[in-house]
Amino acid sequence: xINENFVSDIRATGAECSLESYMKDHTSFRIGGxxxxxxxxxxVEQLKTIISLCKxxxxxxxxxxxxxxxxxxxxxxxxxxxxxxxxxxxxSHKGTTLCCGAGVTLARACTYAMQQGLSGLECAxxxxxxxxxxxxxxxxxxxxxxxxxxxxxxxxxxEGEIETVESDTLSLSYRHSIYKYxxxxxxxxxxxxxxxxxxxxxxxxxxxMNRRVTKQPLEFPSAGSVFKRPEGAFAGALIEQCNLKGATxxxxxxxxxxxxxxxxxxxxxxxxxxxxxxxxQKTVKEQTGFDLERELIRI
Numbered sequence: 001x002i003n004e005n006f007v008s009d010i011r012a013t014g015a016e017c018s019l020e021s022y023m024k025d026h027t028s029f030r031i032g033g034x035x036x037x038x039x040x041x042x043x044v045e046q047l048k049t050i051i052s053l054c055k056x057x058x059x060x061x062x063x064x065x066x067x068x069x070x071x072x073x074x075x076x077x078x079x080x081x082x083x084x085x086x087x088x089x090x091x092s093h094k095g096t097t098l099c100c101g102a103g104v105t106l107a108r109a110c111t112y113a114m115q116q117g118l119s120g121l122e123c124a125x126x127x128x129x130x131x132x133x134x135x136x137x138x139x140x141x142x143x144x145x146x147x148x149x150x151x152x153x154x155x156x157x158x159e160g161e162i163e164t165v166e167s168d169t170l171s172l173s174y175r176h177s178i179y180k181y182x183x184x185x186x187x188x189x190x191x192x193x194x195x196x197x198x199x200x201x202x203x204x205x206x207x208x209m210n211r212r213v214t215k216q217p218l219e220f221p222s223a224g225s226v227f228k229r230p231e232g233a234f235a236g237a238l239i240e241q242c243n244l245k246g247a248t249x250x251x252x253x254x255x256x257x258x259x260x261x262x263x264x265x266x267x268x269x270x271x272x273x274x275x276x277x278x279x280x281q282k283t284v285k286e287q288t289g290f291d292l293e294r295e296l297i298r299i
Contacts, residue, residue: 002019002020002036002037003057003059005057006037006053006054006057006059007019007037009053009057010037010039010050010053013046013049013050013053014042014046015039015040015041015042015046015050016039016040017037017038017039018037018038018039019036019037019038020034020035020036021034021035021037021038021081022034022035022076023035023067023072023076023077023081024072026038026064026067026081026083027067027068027070027071027072027223028066028067028068028070028128028221028222028223028224029067029070029071029072029221029222029223029264029268029273030221030264030268031071031072031074031221031264031268031269031270031273032070032071032072032073032074032076032077032270033072033073033074033075033076033077034076034077035076035077035079035080035081036059036076036077036078036079036080037059037079037080037081038080038081038083039080039081039082039083040082040083040084040085040086041082041083041084041085041086041088042084042085042086042087042088043086043087043088044087044156044162044187047082047084047156047185047187048156048160050080050082051082051156051160051185052160054080059079059080060078060079060080061079061080061081061082062077062079062080062081062082062299063082063083063084063102063132063185063186064081064082064083065084065102065103065129065130065132065133065136066105066128066129066130066133068128068129068133068223068224069129069133069137069223069224069295069296069297070223070296070297070298070299071223071270071273071274071296071297071298071299072270072298072299073270073298073299074269074270074271077299083103084101084102084103084130084132085103087101088101088102088103088104088132088187088188089101089103089104090104091104091108091109091112093112093113093116093118096118096192096193096194096195097151097190097191097192097193098112098113098116098118098121098190098191098193099188099189099190100131100188100189100190100191101131101187101188102130102131102132102135102185102186102187102188102189103130103131103132104130104131105128105129105130105131106121106124106125106127106128106129106130106131106134106139107125107126107127107128109121109124109131109191110122110124110125110205111125111205113191113193113201114198114201114202114205115198116198117195117196117197117198117201118193118194118195118196118201119193119194119195119196119200119201120148120149120191120192120193120194121149121191121193122144122201122204122205122208123140123141123142123143123144123204123208124139124140124141124144124146125205125208125209126141126208126209126212127139127140127141128224131186131189132186132187132189134146135150135153135170135177135179135186135189136177136179136180136186137175137176137177138172138173138174138175138176138177139175140174140175141208142208142211145172145174146172147167147170147172147173149191149192149193150167150170150172150189150190150191150192151166151167151190151191151192152164152165152166152167152189152190153165153167153170153186153188153189153190154186154187154188154189155179155184155185155186155187156184156185156187157182157183157184158182158183158184162187163184174228174229175228175295215257215258216257216258216261217255217257217258217261217263220255220263220264220265221263221264221268222255222261222262222263222264223262223296224261224295224296225260225261225295225296226260226261226262226277226280226294226295226296227260227280227292227293227294227295228292228293228294228295230290230291230292230293233288233290234260235259235260235292236258236259236260236261237259238284238288238290238292239254239259239260239280239284239292240259241287241288242280242283242284242287242288244259244279244280244283244284245259247276247279247280248265248276249272249275249276249279250267250268250269250271250272250275251264251265251266251267251268251269251272252264252265252268252269252272252273252275252276253265253276254276254280262276262277270298274298277294280292
């Protein structure tokens with residue numbers, strides 16, 4: 001049931017607040033039912049007020065980045081979904097330090113760094129997420145992880161305080177950070193890069209993107225790699241070994257281009273994807289002994 005007073009209070013902050021917004025329109029998987037509230041926050045003070053209002057009204061909330069690693073329930077979300085815009089889309093640099101708002105896409109951050117002759121983020125080019133989401137997940141590709149370049153993060157604590165902390169305090173490891181359980185909201189991130197030649201940086205970025213286009217099913221909606229890399233193996237190779245390429249449940253299919261991806265071939269539901277994930281995990285366990293752990297986030 002929609003809380004009209006809550007909506008009025010949110011809109012009084014100057015933030016946009018849409019009611020019953022389909023999450024399939026906000027995720028790369030193109031899957032997900034209605035969220036009760038979809039809110040955009042454009043600056044820190046506005047965001048603090050929005051979160052305070054959510055708590056006062058006892059309405060759960062989540063921060064949404066680019067929606068590129070999410071599988072959202074077909075029943076939707078009984079909560080407020082908050083997207084960061086405005087100041088959180090800002091990007092600048094001072095010397096070799098790159099400063100990004102949490103809402104900046106990694107593609108834009110990489111392109112900006114290249115244009116300024118700053119090297120260190122090339123392998124992140126093509127990761128379809130935001131800086132905030134990348135820090136949250138310690139995202140990575142081609143031997144690179146966000147922790148390799150991240151120097152500090154400014155966040156809003158669960159108690160409503162703004163803190164700037166060094167990256168070595170964030171428990172960054174493979175697809176993991178302290179943000180998975182400390183309930184803080186990432187606001188801004190700083191990356192320590194090094195001087196380089198823009199042409200050479202661009203060439204490496206182009207190579208990274210070419211490898212993605214060649215090897216990954218970017219022509220279909222997906223949430224990227226479904227599973228974490230198991231120790232001593234690769235999820236995609238194990239799935240292919242089990243002859244699961246092309247396996248289909250409803251509108252969800254194991255990509256024939258890269259078995260580590262599940263794609264939406266048309267009208268896939270959350271249930272379709274979940275059932276396919278269970279089939280993959282069960283089959284891989286039975287045939288190889290490996291336990292595959294989900295990398296994508298299901299909400």
